[in-house]
Amino acid sequence: MNTTGHILRDIYQKLFDRFGPQGWWPAETPFEVCVGAILTQNTNWQNVERAIANLKERDLLYPQALYKTPVEDLANLIKPAGYFRIKAKRLKNFVEFLVEEYQGKLETLFSSGLKEAREKLLSVKGIGPETADSMLLYAGNLPIFVIDAYTRRILCRHGLAHEDMSYDDLQELFMKNLPEDVNLFNEYHALLVACGKNFCRPKNPLCEECPLKGVSL
Known part of the structure; x- marks a missing residue:
């Protein structure tokens, strides 16, 4: 060595x-990991937890549920995470990508392999390398x-x-x-x-x- x-x-x-x-990562589902990875951009984890708690309270922490949620409503719910209008758009971009290309199934995305899944995630507006890699590692159990x-x-x-x-x-x-x-x-x-x-x-x-x-x- x-x-x-x-x-x-x-x-x-x-x-x-x-x-x-x-x-780490503290979450109940892989999808929650992905949501947290987007919300934690430029804020601390305590704020993210509050935003995620708001989504759970409304039973919205599922791809199809967030897909149907208007971006304005989503922004209000994730307000504790800061930059909430920008993050709401990024979250919607991710969910639309996941639902429209993978029927909302993260396992299908991750089963395509590390290279392809990473390229796909990086093609989503608002998802950069750190966010994509957090999803791949912590939600997809892929070695990155x-x-x-x-x-x-x-x-x-x-x-x-x-x-x-x-x-x-x-x-x-x-x-x-x-x-x-x-x-x-x-x-x-x-x-x-x-x-x-x-x-x-x-x-x-x-x-x-x-x-x-x-x-x-």
Whole structure:
């Protein structure tokens, strides 16, 4: 195993020892995961939970139900998630795609394989790489590593990446140096989020207390 692979495994072990299993993504169904992946853009998870609770209260957390819901009504229901008009349109775009191309069945989409399913999701207006990969990994159990702002910040601060690296370059860093393992990718991403929230903050990071103190390339 190369040096990068060793460091990535070391990071994983240190974070797992510190935080334990994360049980991510918190959702009752794969479709709920997908809805959450869209709603969590530019907001915190507590706000997403409130928006999802509103949808559940109206019994709307199903593809066909959201497909029939006017976008204005949907926007009001997901208001706690912020940017609610934009997110309502993105959610409608996704649901229309899912219903019209796959009869609302996520399993049919995911059964097409990682490459095709990813291309299809990225063709939906409002779904970028992070959102698509979150759906593929957490809802579809497909082996793709999710890159987010926490991951980028941690990698850059520990010398494993630089600020101008693309999403694909950062993703490749994990995909080429770790086993292709859905459970590993799932847990690793969630642990990086935990580290980013608790220690590797944008401002005033808690470097002295961080479980990754001293880790570098």
